[in-house]
Amino acid sequence: MESDALFTLGEPAGAPSAPAGSGGVDGFTAAGADSPLPVRMRPASIDELVGQDHLLAPGAPLRQLVEAAAPMSVILWGPPGSGKTTIAHLVARATDRRFVAMSALTAGVKDVRAVIETARRQRRAGGPPTVLFIDEVHRFSKTQQDSLLAAVEDRTVTLLAATTENPYFSVISPLLSRCVLLTLQPLDDDAVRGLLRRAVADERGLGGALTLATDAEDHLVRLAGGDVRKALTALEAAAATATARGVDRIDLAVAEQAVDVAAVRYDRDGDAHYDVTSAFIKSMRGSDVDAALHWLARMLVAGEDARFIARRMVIFASEDVGMADPTALTVATAAAHAVEYVGLPEAQLNLAQAVIHLATAPKSNSATTAIGAAIADVRAGRGGAVPRGLRDSHYAGARGLGHGAGYRYPHDDHRGVVTQQYVPDDLVGTDYYQPSGHGAERAVATRLPLLRRIVRGLPTPPARVEAAVSGGRPADAVRADGANEGGSDAVGEGQQ
Numbered sequence: 001m002e003s004d005a006l007f008t009l010g011e012p013a014g015a016p017s018a019p020a021g022s023g024g025v026d027g028f029t030a031a032g033a034d035s036p037l038p039v040r041m042r043p044a045s046i047d048e049l050v051g052q053d054h055l056l057a058p059g060a061p062l063r064q065l066v067e068a069a070a071p072m073s074v075i076l077w078g079p080p081g082s083g084k085t086t087i088a089h090l091v092a093r094a095t096d097r098r099f100v101a102m103s104a105l106t107a108g109v110k111d112v113r114a115v116i117e118t119a120r121r122q123r124r125a126g127g128p129p130t131v132l133f134i135d136e137v138h139r140f141s142k143t144q145q146d147s148l149l150a151a152v153e154d155r156t157v158t159l160l161a162a163t164t165e166n167p168y169f170s171v172i173s174p175l176l177s178r179c180v181l182l183t184l185q186p187l188d189d190d191a192v193r194g195l196l197r198r199a200v201a202d203e204r205g206l207g208g209a210l211t212l213a214t215d216a217e218d219h220l221v222r223l224a225g226g227d228v229r230k231a232l233t234a235l236e237a238a239a240a241t242a243t244a245r246g247v248d249r250i251d252l253a254v255a256e257q258a259v260d261v262a263a264v265r266y267d268r269d270g271d272a273h274y275d276v277t278s279a280f281i282k283s284m285r286g287s288d289v290d291a292a293l294h295w296l297a298r299m300l301v302a303g304e305d306a307r308f309i310a311r312r313m314v315i316f317a318s319e320d321v322g323m324a325d326p327t328a329l330t331v332a333t334a335a336a337h338a339v340e341y342v343g344l345p346e347a348q349l350n351l352a353q354a355v356i357h358l359a360t361a362p363k364s365n366s367a368t369t370a371i372g373a374a375i376a377d378v379r380a381g382r383g384g385a386v387p388r389g390l391r392d393s394h395y396a397g398a399r400g401l402g403h404g405a406g407y408r409y410p411h412d413d414h415r416g417v418v419t420q421q422y423v424p425d426d427l428v429g430t431d432y433y434q435p436s437g438h439g440a441e442r443a444v445a446t447r448l449p450l451l452r453r454i455v456r457g458l459p460t461p462p463a464r465v466e467a468a469v470s471g472g473r474p475a476d477a478v479r480a481d482g483a484n485e486g487g488s489d490a491v492g493e494g495q496q
Contacts, residue, residue: 008197037236038229040204041195042086049090050195051228052083065160066090072130073159074151075137075176077167078184081227085160086134091160098130104139109147116151123156130157137161138170145172152178161343186226191220195228196235210239210248216255223259235261273304281312285320289359296348296355304346306351310336313354323362324439331357362439370433377427384424411484419457429456 034039043049046056046066055062065074066087071414076084092099100115112132119130134140149293150158152175159179167176187195199205200212212220216238224231237258238250245254250282281293310332317332335354339347377383408418421428431452435445 021435036233037199037205038232039238041199041202041232042089044093046090049083049086052184052192054456055182055184062087062182071155071158073155073179073180073183074161075167075171075181076162076184077181078159078164078188079226081224081231082162082186082228083228084184085135088135088160088162091131091133096128097158098128099129099133101133101135104136104144106179107134109144111154112144112147116148116156119151119157129155131160132157133160135162136164138163138165140169142172145175148180149174186228187222187224187228192226192228192231193217196220196231199232199235206235206239210242210250213249213251215252216250219252219255220259275301276465277312280309281316281320284313284316284355284359285363285455287359287363291350292355292359296351300344300348302350306339306347309351310354312340313351313358316358319368320363320365321358321361322364322367323441323444324362324436326440328358328361362441364436364438364441366433366435366441373432377430382424382426384426387421387424389420390422415454417451417454419454422455 046063049056052062057063061072061074065072076087088101091097092101098119102115115130115132119132122128122130127434137145148157148159152159161171161179163170166461167181196212196217200210201208220231220238223234227239234255235250238255241258242248242250242254247254259287274297276295276298280292280299283291283295296309313332314329314336317328321328331354331439335350338350342350356399388402388405391401391406392404393407408420410416410418410420412418423430433448435441435448437445452458
């Protein structure tokens, strides 16, 4: 649950009386003089809302929601500190609506049904409409989300749901289709800076009792990373440190003492997990070693499982580097072993070395496309019986069935390759592997056409064969018959 879901306001006009001692609307408690700074500085009107200009135009869904112009259900999706709960407070201030707030962390189906039943009774009696705010709606199970469908459909309640997770993954489709999805963006640096300055001067905040140095302001903006709640919390901590020192100015030293490290926005089970992982992979694929190291550091600082990181790198080594640098898989596998053998924090050195190797290596996705094409053919039904010469002939009676007949043993040819059909009849001439010209794969790209021509029995200039296939062995070493059909095909001898 976002921390500001606990920070609430006074009861709106027209709302039913809250339980004694609650100090606010259902599920919210009133903000007081001793409330945290982010609570005291919460916008009192939609005009004070900062950073979501794309949703605040006249007639926009967000403005209609806050101003009670239309009873539409809305899902607010955005990162922490972008204003989701603030919008809920603004809705709660609207007149002639009953507002009920709950958190998906603590509420269950029973609680939801109780709110819906009360809303239905009041609606039948001509009472005010009900707005149901559910914070962290992605925490609700499918069954819990199902319990909302009918009430949202017939507008027994107007649903206002907030989530930090991608609703296309975390909210069931029937509920999503009944709501307007509004995406909130992280606040940019200018917006955060403006809110810090407002908090320093406003009577709800520091009331001008302290000043904020420019370098300290820059530090707080940088640490916030677009999360205004984090910025205001840090400002409040810095103000307390300055007061304890008996000074009336928050300088950089005071700010650094109060907040010495930025919390990393990363949820191992959430949307950011997949976004950061995607950025990590794409940075290595794009050969931006510095970006790749940043995303690696982001995952490590956030406490990501190092084994997960290592597994992704092992996959990447074949998927995106492949034959352009065959040592990449060895390096990635060694890093994965180091994670198991050494563990963190020391294994971060092994991971960093592997990331540098993978990011700076020449790239080829030929292995990926080759196996993809082969699998597609198999799934399409292509591929007949195993050619008779390739079948297992080591067991009793196999040769009587003709298994292994005509098999040509490549090592009996000085080139190590002979003309022979290795694929089913309907795949003769099919090319799956298409080497790139990058890195070590450039040499493979030169050799492969010659190997294919020999295997398929196509004419090949002898000189080129000698140079590219047999490793430059002298021409007089070529046997007159060009190949030998001898050699064992026993499984135990490794030729199968």
